[in-house]
Every structure is written in C-alpha cells, then in structure tokens.
Amino acid sequence: MNSDMSPLLHSSGPIEVERKFVPGPDVEQKLSALGAELVEEITFRDAYYDSPDLHLTLNDMWLRRREDSWELKHPPQRGARGLNGASTQYMELTSEGDILRRVSEELGIPCPLNIESLGLNEFATFVTRRRRFQLPLVENSKTKVVVDLDEADFGFAVGEVEVLVKTQEEVEDAFKKVEEICRQLGVFRETPVQGKVSTFLQLNRADHYRQLLEAHVI
C-alpha cells in the first residue's frame, strides 16, 4: 500500500507506437532517400520473464532485462491488447519500483522488495544487433520517427518504425505516421509482422507460442 494508504496509482511511461516490417535488401537506400541518418549502432542481450503459468505474457505484459536494466511493456488500457491492426501500442515502464508494483498487482501477490523475488522464470534470451535511423523532423511537427533494423543471434531480422508519444490522444496520429513511413519505405503490409520474441518462441517453445496465439496476444 502507498504511504498515504490510497489505492495504488501507477506512474506511466511513454507510449511506444510501432509497426514492424520485413527488411528488404534496399531498405537502407530507401531510408537514405528519405533523409534518415544512422544515429546508433548497439548490441544488447534481452532476457524475458514470466510466472510458471505464463500469466504475464498471456495478458500481453512483457517483462525483460535488457543488459542490466528492467523494462516492462504493457497495453495502455487494462484488459486491452497492444496489437491494433498491424501496429502496436505499449506503455513502457523502466523504474524498478513501478515495474514491481504493476507486476505483483497483475499476479495478485504482495509486492516484494525486488524483481528477482517475484519467482519468475526466464523463457527467452537472445542478443540483438540494432542499427537505429532517425528521420528528419518535419516542419511544424514535433514527432520524432525512428527506424530500427534488428538482427537477432538466432538468425532472424526485423525492422520497426517507431514513434513515442506521451498521451493516448496522440496515439491515433502516431499510428498514421508509422503507417505512412512504412509505405514510403515500400515495406507496408496489412497484416502484422512477427517480432523477435514471438519468433524465438515459435522456434524454441512451441507450447508457449500456441498459448499466446490462442489468447490472441500475438
């Protein structure tokens, strides 16, 4: 319980709106033609965690440790799904306290002192090599659009167009923006493109993957 004994109110992170795509051989040329610049080249390991009954992922909550930092992605509205058409919207929490409160509440257990004490299991881990491109800011617009080209160490490549927004009111425009950029890059598809975690599960944990499909999470 909070120190003021009021019901838990969770501080919220930004909302990440994104659309994944299959990167073709000419994607970098297309990015360049749009004036995009390579702004970051990084390599990181992600480890994803869930309870033994897979409660988190079956409710579309994705807890991971990226290198030494904990991160939680969850749909902005309770009970909703992050997938909307072929795009997604997820709220991102990066404060360990916020993550602990949100996860323990979701699992219906008392909030422990640290994430390690939640009794979760690692269900996926892989290394990603990421190249991040930033598109030029359009005049009179504050929308920053980034495009990530990811290669995972299990032989899988995926791209994503991403916009971060602060409020739900901005999400609709962000969906339009990521769709527009996908069209300009020539990678637009009506149906969702599978990401790294779903593909890892499909290859390595068929039963978990099947349960996520049946729960309409992926």
Ligand code: V4E
């Ligand atoms: C949200 C989610 C998963 C967690 C991994 O999210 P993702 O954005 O794919 O990872 P990554 O490495 O690109 O994170 P970033 O660095 O951008 O923060 S695994 C499955 N989901 C749900 C999901 C879905 N149902 N459909 C699609 C197309 N993507 C994700």
